[in-house]
Amino acid sequence: MTTAQLVHQIKTKKSFLCIGLDVDLTKIPTHLLASEDPIFEFNKAIIDATHDLAVAYKPNTAFYEAYGLKGWQSLQKTINYLNDNFPEIFTIADAKRGDIGNTSSMYAKAFFEDLKFDSITVAPYMGKDSVEPFLAFENKHTILLALTSNEGAFDFQTLTVGEEPLYKKVLHTSQTWDNASNLMYVVGATKAEYLAEIRKIVPNNFFLVPGVGAQGGSLQEVCQFGMNHQIGLLINSSRAIIYAATGIDFTQKAREEAQKMQQEMETILRTNFS
Amino acid sequence: MTTAQLVHQIKTKKSFLCIGLDVDLTKIPTHLLASEDPIFEFNKAIIDATHDLAVAYKPNTAFYEAYGLKGWQSLQKTINYLNDNFPEIFTIADAKRGDIGNTSSMYAKAFFEDLKFDSITVAPYMGKDSVEPFLAFENKHTILLALTSNEGAFDFQTLTVGEEPLYKKVLHTSQTWDNASNLMYVVGATKAEYLAEIRKIVPNNFFLVPGVGAQGGSLQEVCQFGMNHQIGLLINSSRAIIYAATGIDFTQKAREEAQKMQQEMETILRTNFS
Numbered sequence: 001m002t003t004a005q006l007v008h009q010i011k012t013k014k015s016f017l018c019i020g021l022d023v024d025l026t027k028i029p030t031h032l033l034a035s036e037d038p039i040f041e042f043n044k045a046i047i048d049a050t051h052d053l054a055v056a057y058k059p060n061t062a063f064y065e066a067y068g069l070k071g072w073q074s075l076q077k078t079i080n081y082l083n084d085n086f087p088e089i090f091t092i093a094d095a096k097r098g099d100i101g102n103t104s105s106m107y108a109k110a111f112f113e114d115l116k117f118d119s120i121t122v123a124p125y126m127g128k129d130s131v132e133p134f135l136a137f138e139n140k141h142t143i144l145l146a147l148t149s150n151e152g153a154f155d156f157q158t159l160t161v162g163e164e165p166l167y168k169k170v171l172h173t174s175q176t177w178d179n180a181s182n183l184m185y186v187v188g189a190t191k192a193e194y195l196a197e198i199r200k201i202v203p204n205n206f207f208l209v210p211g212v213g214a215q216g217g218s219l220q221e222v223c224q225f226g227m228n229h230q231i232g233l234l235i236n237s238s239r240a241i242i243y244a245a246t247g248i249d250f251t252q253k254a255r256e257e258a259q260k261m262q263q264e265m266e267t268i269l270r271t272n273f274s
Numbered sequence: 275m276t277t278a279q280l281v282h283q284i285k286t287k288k289s290f291l292c293i294g295l296d297v298d299l300t301k302i303p304t305h306l307l308a309s310e311d312p313i314f315e316f317n318k319a320i321i322d323a324t325h326d327l328a329v330a331y332k333p334n335t336a337f338y339e340a341y342g343l344k345g346w347q348s349l350q351k352t353i354n355y356l357n358d359n360f361p362e363i364f365t366i367a368d369a370k371r372g373d374i375g376n377t378s379s380m381y382a383k384a385f386f387e388d389l390k391f392d393s394i395t396v397a398p399y400m401g402k403d404s405v406e407p408f409l410a411f412e413n414k415h416t417i418l419l420a421l422t423s424n425e426g427a428f429d430f431q432t433l434t435v436g437e438e439p440l441y442k443k444v445l446h447t448s449q450t451w452d453n454a455s456n457l458m459y460v461v462g463a464t465k466a467e468y469l470a471e472i473r474k475i476v477p478n479n480f481f482l483v484p485g486v487g488a489q490g491g492s493l494q495e496v497c498q499f500g501m502n503h504q505i506g507l508l509i510n511s512s513r514a515i516i517y518a519a520t521g522i523d524f525t526q527k528a529r530e531e532a533q534k535m536q537q538e539m540e541t542i543l544r545t546n547f548s
Contacts, residue, residue, distance in 0.1 A: 128429050
C-alpha cells in the first residue's frame with residue numbers, strides 16, 4: 001500500500017485508529033474457546049465489528065508465537081482474512097525484528113512476501129544493514145522503533161549520544177538510509193511532550209503511536225504535537241478495545257470503544273484538516 | 275540447562291562450537307528438496323554428523339519464518355529432535371526479540387516453554403522491562419545483543435553515551451537487572467580487539483560469538499581476549515560448516531569443517547585449562 005492510499009483511507013473513514021490484535025486466550029470470551037481456532041475467530045469478530053472505524057490492524061507476533069504452530073496458523077488466517085476482505089486496511093506485523101543483512105532479508109520475505117503485511121516494526125540496535133533489507137521493498141513500510149512507550153525506554157533510548165538523545169540519533173541516521181521514505185517510526189504516546197521535537201526531525205514520516213488509553217497517553221496531546229500535513233499518525237489501541245468486554249456482547253463493546261476513539265479523531269481532523 | 279552443565283559439556287567434548295542452523299532452501303543439497311520437509315532433513319543430517327563436535331545449535335528464526343507455517347513446523351521438529359536425542363546440547367533460538375513487558379513474556383513462553391529452547395537472543399533497545407521477563411525463567415539463558423558482528427554495529431552501538439560506548443552501557447546496565455546471572459551476551463568476533471574490555475565489565479557471563487570464519491573473525495584472538503575462568507565462550511559458525519559442500523557428501527564435509535574448529539578449540543583448551 002502506498003502512503004497516499006493510507007492517507008486517502010484516513011480521510012474517508014475520518015479515523016487514524018489502529019487496532020492491536022494481541023490475543024491472549026486467557027482474556028477472550030470463554031464461549032470462543034470451543035471453536036477450532038479461537039484466536040482467529042476472536043480476530044475475525046473484532047475486525048468485522050470495527051473495520052469501518054479503523055484504518056489499520058496490528059497483530060503483535062509474540063501473542064501468536066506463544067501458541068506455537070497453531071498460533072502461527074491463526075496469524076496467517078488473520079492476515080489473509082484482512083487482505084481478502086478489506087484490502088484498503090493497512091496491516092502491521094508488530095514483530096520488532098532486526099538482524100544482519102542476509103537474515104533481515106529473510107524476515108522481510110517472511111512478512112512482506114509470505115504473509116503479505118503492508119508493514120513491519122523493526123528494532124534499530126543493529127544499524128543500517130539490519131534495516132535496509134526491509135526498506136528495499138516497494139510500497140511496504142518499515143516502522144522503526146524510535147521512542148517506545150515503556151519505562152525501559154529511559155534505559156538507553158533517552159541517553160545522550162554526542163549532542164542529542166539516542167532516539168533522535170536513530171531518527172537522524174535512519175533518514176540517510178536507502179529508501180528512507182519507506183520509514184515510519186514508533187513513538188510512544190506516554191511521551192507526548194517529546195513529539196514536537198521528533199516531528200521537527202522527521203516532518204514527512206508517519207508515526208505509529210502506542211500507549212494511548214491503557215498506558216495513559218492522551219490522544220489530544222499526541223495530535224497537537226505529532227500531526228503533520230498529511231496527518232502522519234496511526235494511533236494504536238489494543239486492550240482498551242479488544243478486551244472492552246468478555247461476554248457474548250464483546251464485539252458490540254469493542255465497537256463502542258473504537259467508535260469513541262474514531263469520533264474523537266473525527267473532531268480533531270475537522271478542526272485541523274477542513 | 276544450567277551454566278555448570280554447559281561448562282561440563284564443553285570440557286567433555288573439548289569444544290565450545292555452536293553450529294548455526296540457518297537453512298536456505300536455495301543452498302542445501304538439491305537431492306533433499308524432494309523430501310517432505312527438506313529443512314528438517316537437512317538439519318537432522320547436519321546434527322547427526324556433528325553432534326559430538328558441537329556443544330550448541332542455533333537456528334535463526336528468520337530462516338524458518340521465511341517459509342511460513344511449514345518453516346515454523348521445521349523449527350519445531352528441529353528443536354524436538356535435539357531435545358529428544360541430544361539432551362546435553364545447549365539450544366539457542368536466535369530470534370533477537372524484545373518488546374514491552376507483557377509482550378516479552380509471551381515471547382519467553384513461546385521459546386522457553388512451547389519450543390523448549392535453553393536460550394534466546396534478545397535486543398536491548400527497549401530496556402529493562404523488555405528483557406527481565408526472559409530473565410525470570412530458571413535455568414534458561416537470555417543472550418543480549420551487546421556488540422554485533424555487522425557493519426551496522428557502528429551506527430549506534432559504538433557511539434559514546436556519557437563516558438562509554440553504548441554497548442558498554444548495555445553491559446553495565448543489564449548487570450543491574452533482576453536475575454542478571456541468566457544473561458549471556460552476543461559479541462561479534464569481527465571486533466576481537468574490543469573483547470578484553472568487554473570481559474572486564476562482565477567477567478562471569480558467557481559470550482555467544484558470531485563472525486568467526488565467513489565474516490572474517492579469528493578464533494585465536496577471540497579466545498585470547500574473551501575467555502574467562504569457565505571458558506565463557508560459544509563460537510558460532512553457520513555457513514562455513516553447513517554449506518561446506520552441496521553434494522551427497524555434504525554431511526561428511528560439514529563434519530570435516532566442524533572437526534577443524536573443534537581441534538583448534540581442543541588445542542586452545544589444553545593450553546589454557548590443563
